[in-house]
Amino acid sequence: MNTLSVVFNAEFVRRIRSRAFLAGTLIGAASIVLIAMLPALLGGMMSSSGKKIVLVGDPAITSTASTLLKRDFTITATLPKLDQTPSAAFLDAHGKAAAVAILKRGSNGLHVTAYARDPSSFRDAFATDLAPIQIALATGAPVQRVAAHSTVPVDVHDISGRFANAGAADAAKGIAYLFVMLLYLSILLNAQSIMTSVAEEKTSRIAELLVATLDPAQLLAAKILAAAATGFIQLGVWVAAGMLSGRAVTGLFARGDAAAASASAPLFGTLSVSSGEILAFLAFFVVGFAQYGVMYAAAASLINRTEDLGSVAGPLVVPVVVGIVLAQIGLQFPNSPNVVVCSFIPLISPFVMFTRIAVSDVPAWQVVLSLAINVATAVLLAYLSGKVYRVGLLLYGRPPSIKQIVATLRA
Amino acid sequence: MGTLVLSNVARSFGDVVAVRDVSFSVPAGSTFGLLGPNGAGKTTTMRMILGILIPDSGSVTWNGAPVDLHVRRRFGYLPEERGLYGKLKVREQIAYFGRLHGVMPPDDVARADAWIERLGLQQYAERPCAELSKGNQQKVQVACAALHDPELLVLDEPFSGLDPVNAETLLEALRELKAAGTSLILSSHQMWQIEDLCESFCVIAGGTVRARGTLRELRADWPTRIVEVEPVAASLRGVLDATPGAKPLAEADRPALAYELPADADTAELLRRLVAAGDVTRFERVDPSLRDIYLRAIGAAA
Numbered sequence: 001m002n003t004l005s006v007v008f009n010a011e012f013v014r015r016i017r018s019r020a021f022l023a024g025t026l027i028g029a030a031s032i033v034l035i036a037m038l039p040a041l042l043g044g045m046m047s048s049s050g051k052k053i054v055l056v057g058d059p060a061i062t063s064t065a066s067t068l069l070k071r072d073f074t075i076t077a078t079l080p081k082l083d084q085t086p087s088a089a090f091l092d093a094h095g096k097a098a099a100v101a102i103l104k105r106g107s108n109g110l111h112v113t114a115y116a117r118d119p120s121s122f123r124d125a126f127a128t129d130l131a132p133i134q135i136a137l138a139t140g141a142p143v144q145r146v147a148a149h150s151t152v153p154v155d156v157h158d159i160s161g162r163f164a165n166a167g168a169a170d171a172a173k174g175i176a177y178l179f180v181m182l183l184y185l186s187i188l189l190n191a192q193s194i195m196t197s198v199a200e201e202k203t204s205r206i207a208e209l210l211v212a213t214l215d216p217a218q219l220l221a222a223k224i225l226a227a228a229a230t231g232f233i234q235l236g237v238w239v240a241a242g243m244l245s246g247r248a249v250t251g252l253f254a255r256g257d258a259a260a261a262s263a264s265a266p267l268f269g270t271l272s273v274s275s276g277e278i279l280a281f282l283a284f285f286v287v288g289f290a291q292y293g294v295m296y297a298a299a300a301s302l303i304n305r306t307e308d309l310g311s312v313a314g315p316l317v318v319p320v321v322v323g324i325v326l327a328q329i330g331l332q333f334p335n336s337p338n339v340v341v342c343s344f345i346p347l348i349s350p351f352v353m354f355t356r357i358a359v360s361d362v363p364a365w366q367v368v369l370s371l372a373i374n375v376a377t378a379v380l381l382a383y384l385s386g387k388v389y390r391v392g393l394l395l396y397g398r399p400p401s402i403k404q405i406v407a408t409l410r411a
Numbered sequence: 412m413g414t415l416v417l418s419n420v421a422r423s424f425g426d427v428v429a430v431r432d433v434s435f436s437v438p439a440g441s442t443f444g445l446l447g448p449n450g451a452g453k454t455t456t457m458r459m460i461l462g463i464l465i466p467d468s469g470s471v472t473w474n475g476a477p478v479d480l481h482v483r484r485r486f487g488y489l490p491e492e493r494g495l496y497g498k499l500k501v502r503e504q505i506a507y508f509g510r511l512h513g514v515m516p517p518d519d520v521a522r523a524d525a526w527i528e529r530l531g532l533q534q535y536a537e538r539p540c541a542e543l544s545k546g547n548q549q550k551v552q553v554a555c556a557a558l559h560d561p562e563l564l565v566l567d568e569p570f571s572g573l574d575p576v577n578a579e580t581l582l583e584a585l586r587e588l589k590a591a592g593t594s595l596i597l598s599s600h601q602m603w604q605i606e607d608l609c610e611s612f613c614v615i616a617g618g619t620v621r622a623r624g625t626l627r628e629l630r631a632d633w634p635t636r637i638v639e640v641e642p643v644a645a646s647l648r649g650v651l652d653a654t655p656g657a658k659p660l661a662e663a664d665r666p667a668l669a670y671e672l673p674a675d676a677d678t679a680e681l682l683r684r685l686v687a688a689g690d691v692t693r694f695e696r697v698d699p700s701l702r703d704i705y706l707r708a709i710g711a712a713a
Contacts, residue, residue: 003484006510014499205494209555212461212488213511215480394463 003214004222011226015193016233024189025234029241035178036245052076053122054086054094057103061110061133064143065103068129086115101126109137169359173331176358179281180327180351182238186285187350188320190231191292192313194223198300198389199309207301207393216390220382224293231289232282280357280367287374288350291381292316298385301392323351334360344370346377412439412562412592413474415460420469421618422455429455430618432469437563437611442585442595444609446602446705452618453598454491457565460596461488473563484512487561491568491598493552497541501532504540505554512559519558526554529584545572553581563594570601578604606701614708621708626701633674633699633707640668640685641693650688654681667693 015021053069055062055078066075076095086100094100099116110133116122132147139146156166163169201207210219299312326348330339334356343353343366353370356362415437422430430452437443447453458464460471462483473482495504505523506516514522527536530550535543540551549572557564569585570578578601585608589595599605612629614622622629640647643666651657651670660669672678678696685691699707 003511006507010507010510014496200496201494204497205490205492206496207494208458208463208490208492209488209494209508210511211463212486213484394458 004218007214007219007222008226008229011197011223012229014197015226015230018193020193020196021230021234025237028185028234028238032178032182032238032241033245036242037248052095052097054079054091054097054100055103056080056082056100058105061103061105064133065101065130068132068143068147069101069126072125072129088117091117098122103130105137109134172359175277176331176355177328178242179277179358180324180331180355182235182242183281183285183288183351183354184320184324186231186235186238187288187292188317189234190227190289191296191316193230194227194293195296195300195309195313196306197223197227198297198393199303199306202301202303202393203306211390211393216393217386220294220297220386220389223297224290227293228286228289231285235285277358280354283371284350284354284374287371287378288347290378291347291350291374292320294378294382294385294389298388298392301389302395319347320351323348327351327355330355331359334362340366344373346374349374412594414438415563415594415596416470416472416475417456417460418470418472420456420459420466420471422459422464422467428618430459430466430615433613433615433618433620434469435613435620435623437594437596440589440592440594441611442589442597442609444605444612444701445596445598445615446612446701447598447615447621448709451615453615454567455618456615457488457567457596457598460563460565461486485559485562487512487556487559487564487593489552489556489564489566489569491571493545493549495540495548495551495555498539500537500539501543501551502527502536504551505558508555509558512561514559522558523554526558529587530554530580546574546577549573550577550581553584557584557588557593560588560591561593563596564588565596567598568600569597570599570604582608602701602705612701612704614705616709622704629701629704630698633704635671636674636676636678637669637671637697637699638678638681639693639695639697640670640691641666642690643668644689646689647685647691650681650684 051073053073053075055066055069055075057065057080059078059080062078066078069075076097082100082102091097091100098118099114099122101122102113102115104111104113110130112126112130114122114126132143132150135141135146135150136143158169163172201210295316296313299316300309303309303312326339326342329336330343330352333339339352339356343349343356343362345352349370353362353367357367417436418434419432420430420434421428421432433452433456435443445453445456455464459466460478462471462478462480471478476482478486496507499507502520502523505526506519509519509522510516524536527533530553532547532550532554535547535551540548543551549569553566553569556566564585566585569581573581582604585595585597589608595608597605597609606626609626611625612623613620622632624632637660638651640651648668651659651668654670654672654676656673656676658671660671672681682691682694685694
């Protein structure tokens with residue numbers, strides 16, 4: 001067993017046993033399950049209570065309207081007229097409805113006045129569902145005929161042939177979003193755990209003992225590898241939590257709760273994650289983590305007190321945040337020139353390029369070039385960070401100035 | 412086992428010269444005391460021996476070859492600023508540092524247990540180091556430094572913070588290591604503790620060597636000698652006053668005539684003259700202590 005593996009083993013065991021790792025992994029998994037299940041749960045709640053309505057108006061209109069509205073709503077009562085402005089008590093008394101819709105025919109056709117617990121939820125749905133009545137009144141055509149032709153069937157095909165239909169492309173965006181967030185969390189949490197570990201060794205003066213026995217580069221490498229290993233485990237748990245949640249959501253389809261399941265469909269509807277996507281995810285995790293890990297380690301080696309960690313870590317979060325924001329844009333416009341350029345810029349490209357790969361057909365040469373740039377940057381950063389780390393570990397007293405750090409890098 | 416040789420090593424930090432032109436050697440199996448006031452350059456010298464710092468000039472060799480990482484793993488180090496993983500349990504901590512120096516399982520734990528017993532830490536073996544007192548943490552650190560039976564053990568102020576009982580326990584452990592053939596380099600302000608243990612010394616001040624050698628050699632270089640004579644009698648005082656170069660000193664804790672003489676004074680001839688002048692119940696030539704030598708070297712530096 002060489003020294004590298006001794007340090008790796010010790011670091012790995014320390015990390016796995018740490019409360020931060022256990023808490024981070026469990027909270028992360030719980031969050032993923034929640035993100036996956038929440039739309040379904042909310043959808044279910046909406047379908048059970050949020051979509052109950054009362055119809056008021058001439059029975060000739062309400063009978064036709066109720067047929068059209070049943071697609072989206074449950075009609076709890078149909079009344080010919082109201083004696084007073086409806087209140088919450090009125091809604092409670094009529095099957096705990098969420099809204100009351102008063103339908104009147106005027107000189108300009110049908111007019112709807114609604115009183116709702118949540119006014120923002122009904123306007124568009126009423127307008128869309130009742131449009132055939134308005135068209136029928138204007139044209140004299142039968143309502144059923146207008147309703148039958150009110151929707152234009154549209155088939156959108158992916159020109160690259162990657163996605164079978166628009167739904168599959170939407171699902172891919174949901175999955176890409178989830179994976180980018182996992183990438184972000186995993187890179188940041190593990191890079192910060194390296195920073196904490198280096199800071200502990202620096203501030204408790206263990207570093208001096210370690211440097212007497214080990215090459216600092218070896219020490220840094222062992223730390224990075226151990227954090228990467230725990231990062232993989234954490235990612236595995238998170239992905240497993242996501243897949244299981246996805247299956248649970250898919251199970252809702254089987255039980256016939258399509259409304260609830262479809263609410264989660266954009267995230268987990270098809271769960272069609274290709275092996276190429278998984279490989280790209282792992283590759284960009286490795287190169288992204290390597291870049292941030294060494295920078296955080298170097299930054300931590302410069303501090304004298306753990307209280308100073310925030311001040312050195314702050315600037316390093318900026319490129320991560322920029323990467324995440326650009327990844328969000330990349331989800332919508334994966335092939336816009338700006339996004340394509342950003343997918344080659346080190347530090348942010350792990351997020352942007354992965355997003356592009358997940359939602360579009362990226363030419364292989366672009367993926368290879370992006371990875372090559374990131375690997376080269378990781379090597380360069382490891383070299384420079386190693387120099388700072390080697391000097392910083394034994395540097396006590398006043399924090400070094402920028403000028404001193406630059407001098408160290410030039411040495 | 413090997414011989415450590417420092418030849419004209421120098422090291423600066425920016426404009427501050429920490430060590431300039433320091434040379435000494437530590438023969439295999441010997442014990443070497445590195446003395447000097449705070450900021451003298453002792454820790455920098457030790458760090459250069461251990462490869463933590465690279466000398467700006469000069470060389471550090473072990474058996475004639477540069478001290479590389481492979482050699483350093485056979486060294487042990489107790490730094491002045493103690494450092495332990497606070498959350499790691501005592502046994503795990505000691506075993507881990509053993510593994511770093513090549514002591515692999517199951518020997519690492521077996522040896523850790525032996526050191527835990529030797530230093531009286533049994534009741535703390537399963538406790539995190541952060542929960543231990545400063546003195547006990549220091550003993551853990553000594554075990555971390557010595558678990559692998561190092562060929563050279565460098566101890567920077569090993570006795571600071573230890574009570575007399577624990578200091579004696581540590582001294583005993585160091586004697587055992589010495590008996591087993593480990594070379595020791597110690598720095599300490601408690602000179603009485605290392606005076607018995609060390610065979611040779613080096614006094615550093617202002618980054619340079621002020622005195623160097625065995626205690627016998629250092630004493631031989633001392634320019635004066637002190638003689639104490641009893642009883643305090645006028646006839647005897649007259650003889651001493653008449654001795655060329657003799658200077659009376661203040662009386663010590665018991666009544667005696669104490670005089671400082673030139674190092675080359677003939678004390679046998681002086682004794683004969685004293686006996687001829689009156690009854691002499693005690694005549695003692697007092698050698699300078701390590702503390703005297705140290706203070707003089709430091710004073711010369713000032």
